[in-house]
Amino acid sequence: xxxxxxxxxxxxxxxxxxxxxxxxxxxxxxxxxxxxxxxxxxxxxxxxxxxxxxxxxxxxxxxxxxxxxxxxxxxxxxxxxxxxxxxxxxxxxxxxxxxxxxxxxxxxxxxxxxxxxxxxxxxxxxxxxxxxxxxxxxxxxxxxxxxxxxxxxxxxxxxxxxxxxxxxxxxxxxxxxxxxxxxxxxxxxxxxxxxxxxxxxxxxxxxxxxxxxxxxxxxxxxxxxxxxxxxxxxxxxxxxxxx
Numbered sequence: 001x002x003x004x005x006x007x008x009x010x011x012x013x014x015x016x017x018x019x020x021x022x023x024x025x026x027x028x029x030x031x032x033x034x035x036x037x038x039x040x041x042x043x044x045x046x047x048x049x050x051x052x053x054x055x056x057x058x059x060x061x062x063x064x065x066x067x068x069x070x071x072x073x074x075x076x077x078x079x080x081x082x083x084x085x086x087x088x089x090x091x092x093x094x095x096x097x098x099x100x101x102x103x104x105x106x107x108x109x110x111x112x113x114x115x116x117x118x119x120x121x122x123x124x125x126x127x128x129x130x131x132x133x134x135x136x137x138x139x140x141x142x143x144x145x146x147x148x149x150x151x152x153x154x155x156x157x158x159x160x161x162x163x164x165x166x167x168x169x170x171x172x173x174x175x176x177x178x179x180x181x182x183x184x185x186x187x188x189x190x191x192x193x194x195x196x197x198x199x200x201x202x203x204x205x206x207x208x209x210x211x212x213x214x215x216x217x218x219x220x221x222x223x224x225x226x227x228x229x230x231x232x233x234x235x236x237x238x239x240x241x242x243x
Contacts, residue, residue, distance in 0.1 A: 006168035007194070010034050010144070010159055013072050013124045014044040015061060016217045019233040020174075020198045022135060025128075026234065027196070028172050030140045032162055033128070035073035035121040036151050039065065045072055046120055048217040052093040053208050056216060059086050063120055073145065075120040087111040090219065097207040099226025106134050106222060131218055135230045142166070156182040160189050172196065200235040 007028040013035040014021060025031045039045060047060035062078040087108065094100050110130055117123050121143070129141055149161035159181065163171055171186060172194045183193045203212045204225045213220075221229045 005170075006030065006166075007170040007172050008032060008163050008166050008168035009172045010162055011174070012037050012045065013121045014048070015046050015120075015124050016048045016059070016127055016131075016219055017044060018048070018215060019201065019218050019221055020196070020235070022132065022137065022218055022233045023198070023201075023235055024172065024174065024196055025132060025139050025141070026135070026137045028139055030142060030166050030168065032147075032166060033121065033125060033141060033143050034162075035124075036071055036144050038068075039063075039070045039072045039075045039120075041065065045075070045124075049215065050090065050093055051206055051208060051213050051216050051220050052089075056213060057089070057093070059089060059217070061086075061120060061123065073119065073121040073143070076118050077120065077123070080115055080118075083111045083114045090223075094207060094219075094223040097223040098205065099223055102226040103219065103223040106130065107219065131222070134222070135233060137230075155180050156185050160186060160191060163191055170194065174198075196235075198235055202232050204232050 008030045009024050009028040010032040011024065011034055013033050046063050047058055049056045049058055061082050063075050064078045090107065094103060097103065110127055114123050114126060117126065125141065125143065132139065132141065144162060147162055147165035149158055149165060151158065159171065163169065169190050170192045173181065173196065175195050178195065181193065186193050201214065204221065206212060206220065206224050221232050225232055
């Protein structure tokens, strides 16, 4: 039987995403990592931005793309040296951050462990799981492959099938999904729809000075805010029902 008080979010697998992604995770009871979706080039699946002394900088995991229809979970790393290179860049960029040691204790071992993984989604889930734990987020993280659903059905049907399989009837998503999610169809199936509001995040002291840059990876929050990072991942208004 579904839990009619259970909120579920379903989002594509991303590499060290921004704090809004973790706000979304923290706002639900279960987060489904949607890695059956088509891998998209030049997107957040395998890259994210950090802040350096010379401005923002992309960290990109090199991957093999063999077909246009290739799924995220089938996407493999092309060069295992990426982890060493990313950690070196992070160490240099945040060496003078207020909580550099805190960030090292959390992230250094993750980059070492990532060298043993060849699939992009496995790497992303490794980081998501550890960072959620560090931020005190207890939400269950589940790969979509753990549930039975029809991957070739239309988008809204796929989402509804995953929601029912997870035992929840409340769906939370980022506002960008409004253009393709059929809210009427979900409501008719007994699923309430909520949209995240990413406004109202508190600024924090960023190393290197200059104007505050909010659109960067969660690692920026970790290195700069340290043990208080969890205070900066929740927006003033988490979500609004059906808006």
